[in-house]
Amino acid sequence: MNRWGFIPPWAPLLVMVAVVFTGVVLGEAGTVFVALFFFSCVVCTALVELRGLFLTVVAVPFYWFAGTGLVGFFTNRAAFSGSGRKTAVITALYPAVENYLWLVATFFVSLVVAVVRQRLDAAARERARRLARDRRRRAAQADMDNRRVVSRVRDIERSAPGSREEPGGTGDGMRMPGVQPASKSVSSPRHLASEEVPGTPGVHGSPDFPGATDGARIRTAEELRAASERRRSRSSAPVDPDRPLDLD
Structure with a gap:
């Protein structure tokens, strides 16, 4: 007025x-x-x-x-x-x-x-x-707060396990944080045989073979040489059909 x-x-x-x-x-x-x-x-x-x-x-x-x-x-x-x-x-x-x-x-x-x-x-x-001026400053501050909240929510969604934006995620977002999928270990038949049958001969457990089991028996050089001599003697001798096979 x-x-x-x-x-x-x-x-x-x-x-x-x-x-x-x-x-x-x-x-x-x-x-x-x-x-x-x-x-x-x-x-x-x-x-x-x-x-x-x-x-x-x-x-x-x-x-x-x-x-x-x-x-x-x-x-x-x-x-x-x-x-x-x-x-x-x-x-x-x-x-x-x-x-x-x-x-x-x-x-x-x-x-x-x-x-x-x-x-x-x-x-x-x-x-x-x-x-x-105060009204414009409050509006600008409110806009900045809104942008900060939206950015923070996007960062949280992006860093959540199983999100679509996470590399390697499934996209369904149903996997709980900290829970890793169970790994399927399949033992070879040779391992199963060595574990189920004690004393089974084999090369497993040798320091030269990292996948060997601790309970397997290792052949020495003398035993391998003797086995080789027996195989050569059998190959040079005539074959008898009625003689049992020597598996050693």
Whole structure:
């Protein structure tokens, strides 16, 4: 309301016209006219729109001298038609010079009211700018918080086991964290035979064979040489169909 006021910028001019008309009706620019002029100027300065504030205050001296001169002219109009026009003009303007302190007081009070209104408007605009700045900062902070939360949720979903974004994940997201799939160990038939049948000969368990079992018997070099000699002797001897096979 301080900025928009209650009356438009051209309203003080109409108020001054009404004050001058009142002085003409009274027939003199006396105390009543001066008091009415003072209150009219102060009230117009307090109620006019902010854009017309400067013009209203600056025009106070013009209103004072023009109004007093018009009141003197209409009061003693016959003096202006004769030869003593200069005397009539001085007589019409004399009340304005005689009551100049009222003009100074009116102008000073109107100036104070105008300055107060300007300061109030500046404070209101600064407060509005501060509120708008705080509103924008809160909106930006809320947007940053939302982005941070969304980014954190995406990082958690990306790092979760079994997620579609994790390399090697199944995509179903049903695997519990920390649970590893069971590895299927299939033992070879030779291992099973060595474990189920104690004392089964074989090469398993030798330091040269890392996959060997601990309970298997290892043939020595002498036994291998003897077995080789027996195989050579059997191959050189004639074959008897009724002789049992020597598996050693």
